[in-house]
Amino acid sequence: MKTLKLHSHGQEVKQLQLLLNLLPDGIFGPQTHHAVLFFQKSQNIAPDGIVGPATWSLLCDGWEMLNNPNDDEEIFSEYLLPEHAYHNQPTKKKWIFLHHTAGWQNPYRVIDDWGQRPHKVATEFVIGGQSIHNDNSDHDGKILQAIPNNAWAWHLGIGSQPLHRESIGIEICSFGQLTKGYFEKEVNGKPKIIERDKNSYFTYVGQEVIPDQVIELEDEFRGYNYFHKYSVEQLKSLKGLLLKLANEHNIDVREGLPNLIRKEGVKAFDLIGTKTCADTPGVWSHANVNKFKLDVAPQEALIEMLLEL
Known part of the structure; x- marks a missing residue:
């Protein structure tokens, strides 16, 4: 060439x-x-x-x-939930929804936590990330499968709809929204501002994040300008997983959020509504169907990856 x-x-x-x-x-x-x-x-x-x-x-x-994907090549490892933690009712998949955990970097612990809960709330895949303290990123980009055989669990918070049963959830290990100089904590049931270093960034639980893992959005997303950055390894793994799932389930991963980004830019990450998402098979984010959620945030590297699909 x-x-x-x-x-x-x-x-x-x-x-x-x-x-x-x-x-x-x-x-x-x-x-x-x-x-x-x-x-x-x-x-x-x-x-x-x-x-x-x-x-x-x-x-x-x-x-x-x-x-020409290699169907025999596994890009993820099985780390399955106990059977009580998901609905063992295989369904045909039409959608993929992107989430982030709002928590730590270890995908094994995320799945362990889901397995101990009484409710069937989980996503099919979890992608490990970086430690916000830069002390352990052994699982960065590691993909684990938590739900087998096209079964499903609740993961959107929108009531009983086909979008739950007929979608694949992918969880990115990330703390999500950050605040600069302070964090909020509930005291006696009311939010209280806890002041910290004005030049530092904090998670919603008050943990400080190293600056290299902080991204500042040009326009705020649901009230926040700062977010825990999705790592290079996470986005590489997410891209590979999306392409593999596209082939296995005949899902057009260029439709949904990627196509809307081409038309509307970062506004595509706002609330779209369950009807629009249900009418358009493809890839969407949790924030597209749930106005209370911030996953996933419109980070530039994520947008670029989605536009390449």
């Missing part, structure tokens, strides 16, 4: 645009340039907007994974 850049044109540009899920007009204009930059950033290579051997290789590898 020849090297392409802004103002290139021809059949190779059309092929590039198809790989980037763009309208293939054969002209390397600003939209194609922007899409290339997004892709390069997501792959941790120099974002120069020039499509050389490294970028071509990564693009073609991703296309191959999407169209």
Whole structure:
């Protein structure tokens, strides 16, 4: 493949645009340039907007994974819930919902906690993350399967609907929203502001997060500007899992939230409503159907990954 850049044109540009899920007009204009930059950033290579051997290789590898996935290759490990913790009623899956745990980085402990609860509340997959103290990230990007054989559990908080039974939930280990300089704690049933270091970031339980794992959104999301960053390894694992599930369940993972992002940008992460999501099989977030939830947050790296599907 020849090297392409802004103002290139021809059949190779059309092929590039198809790989980037763009309208293939054969002209390397600003939209194609922007899409290339997004892709390069997501792959941790120099974002120069020039499509050389490294970028071509990564693009073609991703296309191959999407169209010819290896069904025999397991990208996750089983760590199943006890049978009382889920509904062992296999269903055909039409949707995938993205969540984050609002908690610690160890996916094994997340599933252990679900297994001890009296209610059948869980997601099918959990992706481990980074320690907010940077002291143990052994499980960063590790995918565990908690629910087997297309069974299901409650995970959306929207009542008894097909969206529960016929969807696959994916939980990303992340603390979610953060506050700078303080955190809120309930005292005698009422919220109380606990002041801390004005230059530090804190989780909702008052744990400090190292700055490298903090992302500041350009526009606040449901009242918060700061969030625990989804790691590079988590997003790589999430992308691979989405592509595998797309093939196994015939779910178009470009529909739903990814397609809405293309039309509305970060507004796509707002409340959409259960009817719209139910009418559109694909990938959605918990926040799209539940106005009280902040998972998942519109972080730039997550958006870039979803647009690459």
